[in-house]
Amino acid sequence: MSERYSDAAQPCFRTDVLIIGAGQAGLAAAYYARQLGLKCLLVDEQAAVGAAWAERYDSLQLFSPAWASSLPGWPWPGDPLRYPTKDEAAEYLRRYAARFGFDVHARQRIVHLRAIARSGYEAFSQTGSCYIARYVVVCTGGFQAPKVPPMARQLGAAVTQLHSRDYRRPSQLPGQGPVAVVGSGNSALQIAADLARTNRPVFLAFDERTPALANNTLLWIMLRVSGLMRASRHGRIGARLHQRPEPVVSQDLRQLRRLPNVQWMGRAEAAVDERRLQGQRLITSPLEAVVWATGFGPDFGWMELPVLDERGYPVHHRGLTALPGLAFLGLPWLNSRDSALLAGVGRDARRVMRALVAGQMAPVEKLNPTSVVPR
Incomplete structure (x- = not known):
């Protein structure tokens, strides 16, 4: 003591x-x-x-x-x-x-x-x-410190905005209209699925270049035996891994793609007006809420x-x-x-x-x- x-x-x-x-x-x-x-x-x-x-x-x-x-x-x-x-x-x-x-x-x-x-x-x-x-x-x-892109400031007061740090459950977001989840990590996928299960329209701003890996016992045995998870970023193998984007769980990705009320808008680029976001693929409908799963500083x-x-x-x-x-x-x-x-x-x-x-x-x-x- x-x-x-x-x-x-x-x-x-x-x-x-x-x-x-x-x-x-x-x-x-x-x-x-x-x-x-x-x-x-x-x-x-x-x-x-x-x-x-x-x-x-x-x-x-x-x-x-x-x-x-x-x-x-x-x-x-x-x-x-x-x-x-x-x-x-x-x-x-x-x-x-x-x-x-x-x-x-x-x-x-x-x-x-x-x-x-x-x-x-x-x-x-x-x-x-x-x-x-x-x-x-x-x-x-x-x-x-939650990181939120500058486009968030261009959305109006009618759009409820939460960072993933503060998100708990779908009932936090008002109404039943369209929501957007912005992010390319596992948290973004899980939150988007959470919201989609309420049957409301979900726009997912996800970078399609993000790699995906299966998450199962075989994978974890391979990672443990190979030592890849322990490879120092100051070594040759670890340095290469460090430069790659973090993968998401492929099972979660597949399940989300099957949901008819989820639209994949590509990486978010800008706010079109006070209620809509521009993605690489499409522009959202007028949104009621946005969840920013955009990391921390x-x-x-x-x-x-x-x-x-x-x-x-x-x-x-x-x-x-x-x-x-x-x-x-x-x-x-x-x-x-x-x-x-x-x-x-x-x-x-x-x-x-x-x-x-x-x-x-x-x-x-x-x-x-x-x-x-x-x-």
């Missing part, structure tokens, strides 16, 4: 390792910190471990089977061949934290992080709590440290920064394709925690800002 200090102004906690974010990356970091004999403390802005999963859209399932989705030290309980729901994922993370007795401070959003002389780092939460640690591992997820403005590029993205090499004792985990392609996945974050966490304790930092010659931004 962490040691607590206090003064008249605010409580202050001192620990060996401060882990910012208690999701899958943070829990994996805590596991390996414990293995190394370090005291660690996790802080998270959510009310409970796993809440970020629980608050996703109702129909969400993991894109990997349970047997390929475990954190270090504890496999998923239950049928290993199933694809767990988002609520099962939340429960698994909650039970994982409880199983290992990790010290988690909930409802503590870090708003300021700085280096302090001879002591490592000092962080402050929105409640005024202070945390001092020799090592800090930032595990706040695969970027946090960085939100690290609370870090008063020289580890971000001019666009706000972390500058690191395989998670390590140029500052001693400071690292990132859980970012897309932090090192490999599975760096942000439940099954892969453990490998990164083990390597990064050992490197921090050994006093290693990122080689300056390998810190190329243009190479750390996701495609």
